[in-house]
Amino acid sequence: MQTLQFLDQEQVRRLPSTSAASRASALLTIDLDAIAENYRFLQEQARSAICAAVVKADAYGLGAGEIAPALIRAGCQHFFVAHLEEGIALRRILGAGAAIAVLHGPLAGTEADFIIHDLVPVLNSLDQISRWAATAMPGGTRLPAILQVDTGMARFGLSEADVDVLIDNHQQLDALDLRLVMSHLACADEPDHPANAMQLALFQQMGRLLPCRRMSLAASSGIFLGPEYHFKLVRPGAALYGIAPQADRPNPMRPVVRLQGKVVQVRDVPANTPVGYGHTARTTSPSRLATVAVGYADGFVRSLSGRGGAWFNGSHLPILGRVSMDSIILDATALPAGSLLPGALVDLIDPGQDLDALARKAGTIGYELLTSLGSRYHRQYIHS
Numbered sequence: 001m002q003t004l005q006f007l008d009q010e011q012v013r014r015l016p017s018t019s020a021a022s023r024a025s026a027l028l029t030i031d032l033d034a035i036a037e038n039y040r041f042l043q044e045q046a047r048s049a050i051c052a053a054v055v056k057a058d059a060y061g062l063g064a065g066e067i068a069p070a071l072i073r074a075g076c077q078h079f080f081v082a083h084l085e086e087g088i089a090l091r092r093i094l095g096a097g098a099a100i101a102v103l104h105g106p107l108a109g110t111e112a113d114f115i116i117h118d119l120v121p122v123l124n125s126l127d128q129i130s131r132w133a134a135t136a137m138p139g140g141t142r143l144p145a146i147l148q149v150d151t152g153m154a155r156f157g158l159s160e161a162d163v164d165v166l167i168d169n170h171q172q173l174d175a176l177d178l179r180l181v182m183s184h185l186a187c188a189d190e191p192d193h194p195a196n197a198m199q200l201a202l203f204q205q206m207g208r209l210l211p212c213r214r215m216s217l218a219a220s221s222g223i224f225l226g227p228e229y230h231f232k233l234v235r236p237g238a239a240l241y242g243i244a245p246q247a248d249r250p251n252p253m254r255p256v257v258r259l260q261g262k263v264v265q266v267r268d269v270p271a272n273t274p275v276g277y278g279h280t281a282r283t284t285s286p287s288r289l290a291t292v293a294v295g296y297a298d299g300f301v302r303s304l305s306g307r308g309g310a311w312f313n314g315s316h317l318p319i320l321g322r323v324s325m326d327s328i329i330l331d332a333t334a335l336p337a338g339s340l341l342p343g344a345l346v347d348l349i350d351p352g353q354d355l356d357a358l359a360r361k362a363g364t365i366g367y368e369l370l371t372s373l374g375s376r377y378h379r380q381y382i383h384s
């Protein structure tokens with residue numbers, strides 16, 4: 001269908017144009033000042049350590065292209081990503097200078113890419129170590145590396161037996177410019193979990209065997225376990241983006257994200273009207289329903305069907321029925337007629353319904369909600 005064939009060039013030129021923000025069906029606002037403040041707060045908590053920033057998965061879905069430079073302005077000089085490709089993209093964003101470490105280390109054949117893009121691999125296995133050492137040896141230069149040891153997660157890093165093998169292999173160790181020995185805590189968001197102290201003790205023990213005194217154990221939650229967990233460098237991700245570092249304590253971080261969806265349609269319906277796919281909900285009295293343009297394709301996960309809600313002018317509007325791909329249906333009966341109109345924005349994530357609270361309703365964690373946010377939002381970054 002070609003609409004334009006009915007209009008001449010002059011008529012088309014006179015049509016009013018809109019901004020991306022006004023066209024958008026939903027807005028995602030990311031507060032870079034709050035991220036910078038969270039960074040400084042975490043650095044203050046771990047005063048004796050260097051505070052790095054984890055910006056994997058496009059800075060937890062919020063946009064590494066904006067966030068990493070904001071973190072540099074806040075004083076951050078050390079970054080972690082998970083994949084090599086993320087490291088290459090981040091190096092392009094940051095230019096020369098800041099240190100970028102790649103958590104997954106070099107997969108076979110990718111060693112040269114680390115050198116070309118000035119990325120430090122986290123070496124997680126004897127195989128990765130021997131390939132990285134072999135890359136270094138011909139030129140006689142030592143190559144920078146971070147060594148990960150597994151202290152109780154069975155995910156990444158050398159076992160105790162692997163460490164024994166490594167320390168007998170002087171030739172390999174001599175090829176490495178060891179910047180850091182690191183490990184990762186499995187249960188740090190539960191301060192009383194016995195695994196924390198066990199991992200700490202094993203990390204200290206393994207660290208004594210290795211020829212590098214610079215060590216790193218804590219991510220966001222680990223920072224709040226106390227100074228003995230801080231070592232030389234801490235590696236927060238989630239807390240920078242406002243996620244609560246400890247499950248059962250008040251969240252000390254500043255909220256970073258506001259998510260607003262636009263109302264597309266408002267309708268008044270009688271009692272006993274079935275609502276949405278599968279007719280899983282039904283109105284119990286005459287009701288006012290508002291259809292909002294955010295759905296599971298936008299990361300507003302389907303498990304929020306009949307569970308979450310939105311806020312408008314201080315009123316809570318519950319989700320009725322299932323979350324669709326592109327929309328949700330809100331019960332707006334509590335609002336006076338005419339107060340909620342198509343085009344209005346309702347709040348889905350904001351200080352009144354923070355990320356962690358919404359995640360709990362969805363049966364997941366803030367990490368997963370953030371990294372699931374879709375690409376259809378109009379994103380705006382605010383900073384002073």
Ligand SMILES: *Cc1c(COP(=O)(O)O)cnc(C)c1O
Pocket residue numbers: 054056103184218219220221235236237238239
């Ligand atoms: C993701 C990750 C982090 C950051 O964890 P948060 O809980 O988001 O602070 C730190 N270290 C490693 C090894 C990670 O995989």
